[in-house]
Amino acid sequence: MLYSEKVMDHFQHPRNVGKMEDADGVGEVGNAKCGDIMKMYIKVDDKDVITDVKFNTFGCGSAIASSSMATEMIKGKPITEAIKLSNQAVVEALDGLPAHKLHCSVLAEEAVKAAVDDYYTKKGVKPKVQE
Amino acid sequence: MLYSEKVMDHFQHPRNVGKMEDADGVGEVGNAKCGDIMKMYIKVDDKDVITDVKFNTFGCGSAIASSSMATEMIKGKPITEAIKLSNQAVVEALDGLPAHKLHCSVLAEEAVKAAVDDYYTKKGVKPKVQE
Amino acid sequence: MYVYADNAATTKMSETAMKTMIDCMENYYGNPSSLHSVGQEAATKLVEAREIMARYLHANPSEIYFTAGGSEADNQAILSAAAAGERKGKKHIISTTFEHHAVLHTLQKLEKQGFEVTYLDVHRNGLITAKEVADAVREDTALITIMYANNEIGTIQPIAEIGALCREKKIPFHTDAVQAAGHIPIDVEADQIDMLSLSAHKFHGPKGVGVLYARKGMQLVNVIEGGAQERGKRAGTENLPAIVGMAAAFRESCENMEKNKEKITALREQLINGLEKIPYSVLNGDRTHRLPGTVNFIFEGIEGESLLLLLDDKGIAASSGSACTSGSLDPSHVLLSLGIPHEVAHGSLRLSVGEYNTPEEMEHIVNSVPGIVEYLRNMSPVWEELKKGERKHFLQK
């Protein structure tokens, strides 16, 4: 099979799908020309913990699954931890992705970072995302 | 099938096989290197009619069948008719030969001519074989 | 219900083809080149299969070369005409932008060897005209290779007109008829085709076997060198079971063509009528000049692979020209060559149906697709932006 059971589960039953009207940070990465766009919304409490997260994705099965997995992995986590989310971690959590689909996990990592970036920008804090 | 029923019949039950000790004419054509040798013996009466004919052949199925057919076609015929035997006639009588086997019928024609040649030579008559 | 609607990718073997093939494997296992009766019985089967293929193409048996499939036949046809052209100093080839990769990659190989290729534009409707071909002809044109019917969108080219043109200009004409053979009538005589490729598994025959038709007088170069099989033009022990299986399937398809065409066209229309109701969707390729069973739609705002996987979940097997299905970054070259922008080309869906499908199955498809499209659009940030007017629609409605 092309995808692991984990990928198929997250693709068929994606967690945290949707928009968030009152997000504290929103990140959008990818572009329609390449066939993948991920938009991630985060809600952050005053202790810098991500209390809620939502995503909208235009893309293939692994793009949707990667987005879903990433949201699960950062939900309830402090921002400082969320920005450390690596694409490898997403891939591992999904029990692997086909080689030509790895870019989807990279997009998920980037979407999280973009959302955090936006959160810091909105707060007027210098983003620490790019280390 | 590679061969017609006629060819198979003449190959499996060749007519007039054998040597003839007191032949009036003997012809041998072909060579071992090429994988076909035909030797033909004729007995001719005083009216120049071929009363008996025998052959020995080293060669493939169609070589044996062509020899056999050729002997049948000239047996009982006047020499003057026998020398007109063409390879096409042999092929037709055999209901055809595969293209790459046509040379076998040519050998049969040549064997008859060589035997007649030998007969004329022995009689001291100028051979009329090559017209 | 499981609906197999991916017959352009490959088909299930017909019972006839299967039986013929199994009988051959069991009872005619000899090598047709062997002299003994086991071999000669196999040789007889080979002759019969060649006659069947020839008959239904309106060709001569001596013009039929068995290959291991459509790709090999395409390669051999094109390389042969190129070699013949080169000997006369002709190194120009005319083709189209949306040929199968078996054609395009062979042409690219030739380009590296100094050939020049004119790729005709296939326009938004996926059709070229004989006039456009004529305009591209040069003194040094060695070959015109234009597919009979396209594998992704199903459009059928005016092959007879192009054939007539080629004959008039004395330029060899090859057509990749892999999608057409067994589905629409082909007559190499009437169509004035010089070389033609077909592949058995597209018409309920076995995989791994095809035909290169090459008109008498065409000089072939070998793609596979070795033994003297296929009159020295294609080496390798003949794949007799597959060859007789192909012949059985081809005969069956051709004998039932009219009946099947009618049935399949009705199924196709059911699909088109149902799916074109989906907002911001479009049918790719000309509405009428198309194969009986091939339908290709684009739905804006979604990506094809997700659509396929969710359809599969509902028991529908389909395909897409989405980049993600091919492992490349670009969506199918066929969709792009129609002038469809990348942004929407990702959202394509090909449904290809055959005589084994039913109206009930079409209903199931027509009932399933809209919901899935809507679901995916709701998940899509692109759709959100389209709705808000932050992004401009490419498609109407």
Place this chain on the structure above:
Amino acid sequence: MYVYADNAATTKMSETAMKTMIDCMENYYGNPSSLHSVGQEAATKLVEAREIMARYLHANPSEIYFTAGGSEADNQAILSAAAAGERKGKKHIISTTFEHHAVLHTLQKLEKQGFEVTYLDVHRNGLITAKEVADAVREDTALITIMYANNEIGTIQPIAEIGALCREKKIPFHTDAVQAAGHIPIDVEADQIDMLSLSAHKFHGPKGVGVLYARKGMQLVNVIEGGAQERGKRAGTENLPAIVGMAAAFRESCENMEKNKEKITALREQLINGLEKIPYSVLNGDRTHRLPGTVNFIFEGIEGESLLLLLDDKGIAASSGSACTSGSLDPSHVLLSLGIPHEVAHGSLRLSVGEYNTPEEMEHIVNSVPGIVEYLRNMSPVWEELKKGERKHFLQK
């Protein structure tokens, strides 16, 4: 009784292979490149088959390329090494005089493109030595291609020694193992083989399918361009039923190899012991370094085709290297390359037996051949002359 003793030409499919293949045609007809479950189930089967082939060759699955047979694999291996060599300015190849035509004709094609080929003499016993290969090596040697076992006489080359030499000299080593695979143990790791060809129909698998093994790092050129199947190295919809049939047959052959080898060797010895009693006959090729099931005799004074046809009449299917069986004027290049003169090479008989044969069948052969040989000799003017001493014997006894 009908005795099929032409297993080197092709074999009857095993029941296991047949069942596997039919199951695949019925239940796994999808295109392995399709994303839906029908396709993905097919893709899984493809992976399994690749693993099986790899396992029994001691290779890695990623080194297995499925082709349409032995000829195609031979072509691709040789053309690939030649292309790689040419890029480094190396245009010399070492081979032998008695390779299969799939190898020889490919080499001839390369000679026309400026390659130089050293054809090693195979001597009267049909064997070469690693030393002879070493002596032929040059600075610009791009490839050494030497068959594992010969198809006409059955001799087995010292492949591991040649492999070791090639590895030491860093020259790519290809072996045509079409006759060896499934019959004698092959270990590409231990034998240090870089590329290897095999064909399923020689070990009770289906026709029209084979493998090119290419060690990691070998750069392959395509023989067939098109889709991205086989990691882009061999285009065309995968012939899955044949591929899984091949894997099933290969596994079966390898698992039962020891047992079969013993049985078949005994049958072979029965044949040799029986036939060598015929006066003026000779066994071709080394007595011991040979395939379990292949026997090749020459009988002086007769021509092979007649012998075959009369054997067929007695219910025995065999083959010959006689010129007449090939449609050419020369007897088989294999027999000639052993130094056998034309005059006697025409009188050859190949019997190739397998695990489906029985001692009773061998007895039937041993009982039938002498009478037929005698009958043909009596009809042969050559024999007459040999007897009379008008012609010199080539053979002893």
